[in-house]
Amino acid sequence: MKLKATLIILVFSYVSFAQSQKKEHLTFKGVPIDGTLAQYVLKMKQGGFVHTSTQNGVAFLKGDFAGYKNCHVGVSTLKARDLVHKIAVVFPPRETWSTLSGNYFELKEMLNEKYGKPSEVVEKFDNASPDDDHSKMYEVEFDRCKYYSTWKTDKGDIQLAIDHDGITRCFVRLLYFDKINGDVIRAKAKDDL
Numbered sequence: 001m002k003l004k005a006t007l008i009i010l011v012f013s014y015v016s017f018a019q020s021q022k023k024e025h026l027t028f029k030g031v032p033i034d035g036t037l038a039q040y041v042l043k044m045k046q047g048g049f050v051h052t053s054t055q056n057g058v059a060f061l062k063g064d065f066a067g068y069k070n071c072h073v074g075v076s077t078l079k080a081r082d083l084v085h086k087i088a089v090v091f092p093p094r095e096t097w098s099t100l101s102g103n104y105f106e107l108k109e110m111l112n113e114k115y116g117k118p119s120e121v122v123e124k125f126d127n128a129s130p131d132d133d134h135s136k137m138y139e140v141e142f143d144r145c146k147y148y149s150t151w152k153t154d155k156g157d158i159q160l161a162i163d164h165d166g167i168t169r170c171f172v173r174l175l176y177f178d179k180i181n182g183d184v185i186r187a188k189a190k191d192d193l
Helices: 002-020 039-045 097-115 133-141 181-190
Strands: 050-055 058-065 068-077 084-088 118-123 147-155 158-163 168-180
Touching: 039 050, 039 058, 039 068, 039 084, 084 181, 097 133, 097 147, 097 158, 097 168, 133 147, 133 158, 133 168, 158 181, 168 181
Parallel strands: none
Antiparallel strands: 050 058, 058 068, 068 084, 084 168, 118 147, 147 158, 158 168
């Protein structure tokens, strides 16, 4: 009888330990970055986003995020696998360095509060630091501004950056890379080699 009781306790202890060791996905708006593209888009639509299109394994949505209106969100999969692994958020474009960098630093502060200090930070201009707002935006537009912070977590990586699309649109970009599904995609890529 004592042996049975001991075995039962050991089994429950092992199951309990195994469940606590279960890997979790990185989340976006509280939703784990997992599942098929259609499943994930449905969850985002339920969260208030509008699905605008899907092209080449990427669903494009629009909505409010982190206190910012009209953000564009891309949900990415590997088409052959239909497994969501990456989310990109493009915040509304800004026309001045003060508003663009203000968005970046505000989001960075919130991410610091949630995830701790970033594991990597680069915040510099390639040329000597420009001294006025217009010159700083010029550096962003011509890809001579490197502002990004990366948080590496057990569930995946998050990267915040100042980015641009040509010389007409400068914005803050936020990327989420789920570790579990990213590893699945990498394994698939290795199989192709």
